[in-house]
Amino acid sequence: MSDSLLLPFATLRAITDVALGSPIDDLGPEFVEVNTRLLEIASTRSSGQIVFDAIAVYIPKPLLRLMINLPSSAFRALRASKMLSRNIGWRLVREKLGAPEGSYDADIYSSLLHADKKDSTKKTLHPADLVAQTSLILLAGQDTTANTLAFGMLELAQRPELQARLREEIHTTLSTAGSSDQYDNMPLLNAFIKVSALSERVALEDSVIPLATPITTRSGKTIDAIPVGKGQVVMLGVAAYQRRSEEFDPERWMDGRVRQGEAIGPYANLLSFFAGPHTCLGILEMQTIVCDLIGKFAFSTSENEDGPFRLRLATTLQPLNGKGEKGAKLCVERVV
Numbered sequence: 001m002s003d004s005l006l007l008p009f010a011t012l013r014a015i016t017d018v019a020l021g022s023p024i025d026d027l028g029p030e031f032v033e034v035n036t037r038l039l040e041i042a043s044t045r046s047s048g049q050i051v052f053d054a055i056a057v058y059i060p061k062p063l064l065r066l067m068i069n070l071p072s073s074a075f076r077a078l079r080a081s082k083m084l085s086r087n088i089g090w091r092l093v094r095e096k097l098g099a100p101e102g103s104y105d106a107d108i109y110s111s112l113l114h115a116d117k118k119d120s121t122k123k124t125l126h127p128a129d130l131v132a133q134t135s136l137i138l139l140a141g142q143d144t145t146a147n148t149l150a151f152g153m154l155e156l157a158q159r160p161e162l163q164a165r166l167r168e169e170i171h172t173t174l175s176t177a178g179s180s181d182q183y184d185n186m187p188l189l190n191a192f193i194k195v196s197a198l199s200e201r202v203a204l205e206d207s208v209i210p211l212a213t214p215i216t217t218r219s220g221k222t223i224d225a226i227p228v229g230k231g232q233v234v235m236l237g238v239a240a241y242q243r244r245s246e247e248f249d250p251e252r253w254m255d256g257r258v259r260q261g262e263a264i265g266p267y268a269n270l271l272s273f274f275a276g277p278h279t280c281l282g283i284l285e286m287q288t289i290v291c292d293l294i295g296k297f298a299f300s301t302s303e304n305e306d307g308p309f310r311l312r313l314a315t316t317l318q319p320l321n322g323k324g325e326k327g328a329k330l331c332v333e334r335v336v
Contacts, residue, residue, distance in 0.1 A: 007146035007153075007289075008039055012138070014285050019137050020092055021107025031084050037077045039143055057233060082135050089134035093127045145282040149289060150319050150328055152192065154309065155248045157299040157330050162250070166192060167335070170295040183287040191250035193286050203228045298333045 012035065016024045024032065056064065068075050096110045101117070112130055115122040156163040169188045183189065207228050214224040228234060293299075309328055310320045319328040 007149050008142055010289060011142045011145045011149075011285060014289070015138060015141050015281075017107075018281065018285075019108045020088075020134075021096070021109060022088075022092060027088055028084075031088065034077060034080045034084060035138070035142075038081055038139065041074045041077060042143060057231070081139075085135035085138060086131060089131035090127075092134075093131055097127070141282050141285065145285050145289075147318050148282075149286060152286075152290065153293070153299055153330060154301075154319060154328050156192075156294065157301045159248070160298075160300065163294065163299065166290075167294050167298075170291050174291065174295065183284065183291070186287075186291075187254055188250065189287060189290060191253040192290070193283070194250070194253050203230055203232050203234060205230050209234075296334060296336045298335050300331045300333070302329050302331045 013024050016022055016027060068078060092109060093113065096113050099106075099110065109130060112125040113127065115124045156166070166188050169186050173182055173186050208225040209228060210225045211223065214222050216222050321327055321329060
């Protein structure tokens, strides 16, 4: 089995079901085709793309927005995706605005459009604002979560004892619990998910990053915040400061070796899933998919005739086979 398309398709199905309240089949074959094309484009990093990314930070934002109209295959796919997402977004919004009372919590879109129906103190999101987020919702949580899951499956395939322990925990917990809280009651599952590679964003306005603990520089100056200018790229190399970051060691989160400081983010005192209104739904997405896969199947490494697996940083960090193609080939055996 190669995860190059299976996992992204699984994460896309999860997003459309939970966020949009619509099965992926209802979005149409054209949407699936364009989405697959965008994933293929995002998985490549030519020399020209690397150079362009380096100079793009110096190009005025209005000019960058105009570049989407260039006649390249990548921009054509991007334009098609935006058009389809906008059409899908408006269709779903109209359906949910006309939905009967009692179905307001069926999905995220319904909840946002009818927030004031259950609590008069809450404001609803304007339909146009929600539609504008459709393309981002569909793309942002797909390849990021899928690639993280791919690396996780690779690690578990090379560690059958750890995989067996995780499977036992999943079977034991799911047989005795029946709510979404069941995922929080699996210490090994959550230790496995507490992995992060790289986060990056651009400051939209001048701001400061407050430090939990002030530091003293070599010159004796005390710093309690880091200024960030508008347009400055902020990159967090999370793996750079983790102890023994080169080792896959979920137990570090379970045996007290990791010191718990002041809580940040929505999960495990990590910013892997951001925080506040930007909290990522990938937490629950990863928990459910890992439970479903490991609970039903056993994964092992295959004799890879193409050579050893390698890494590539494109839009996200990706696994490559020996031929330089995205994906990791694993052997799968059904156990339940």
